[in-house]
Amino acid sequence: MQLLTALFLALALNAAPAFADGDSWSSPPTAIESADYAAGKRAAEARDWKSAIDAFGRVVAKEPGNAGAYNYLAFAYRKSGNLDLAFKNYREALRLDPKHRGAHEYIGEAYLMAGNVAKAEEHLKILDGLCRFGCPEYDDLKKAIADHKAKPPR
Structure with missing residues (x-):
């Protein structure tokens, strides 16, 4: 019985999502968040994309290994409409942390904006492997793909 309890506890702890800063951007937070x-x-929360780009640009200049900052920078570029720089920064986030669930979700959404459903589905498949017991990033990208496919062509 103790073995079953220990096994269940180990599985439950392993399944718990690792959210950074209480959101779905899943790189581990740095020890001290910079100003x-x-x-x-x-x-970004205020949807001030220029200020977000400026701030995260400073972060990645100082911390070139910070995958979370590259993900945020890419997110701000995507939301501002600059998909080229969004893709560049999502790729860097994923180079630094290939298991960054938030970057996989958001690059998938960027691919949908670019009309490339197949690439979005590639990242959904990666998330499926990363999220053994499900995660919000997988659910959100899956829904975005379904919504994109349901839209009538222009």
């Missing part, structure tokens, strides 16, 4: 990082998050 620029915090300013970038506030700007």
Whole structure:
């Protein structure tokens, strides 16, 4: 019985999603969040994409290994309509952290914006492997793909 309890506990702990900062951007947070990082998050929450780009640009200049900052930077570029720079920064986030669930979700959404459903589905498949017991990033990208496919062609 103790073995079953230990096994169940180990599985439950392994299945718990690792959210950074209480959101779905899943790179582990740095030990101390920089002022620029915090300013970038506030700007992104306020949908001030230029300020978010500026702040996260400063973060990645100082911390070139920060996958979470590259993901946020890419997100701000995507939301501002600059898909080229969004893709560049999502790719860097994924190069630094190939298991970054948020970057996989958001690059998939960027591919949908670019009309490339097949590439979005590739990232959904990767998320399916990363999220053994499900995760919000998988669910959100799956829904975005379904919604995209349901839209009538222009």
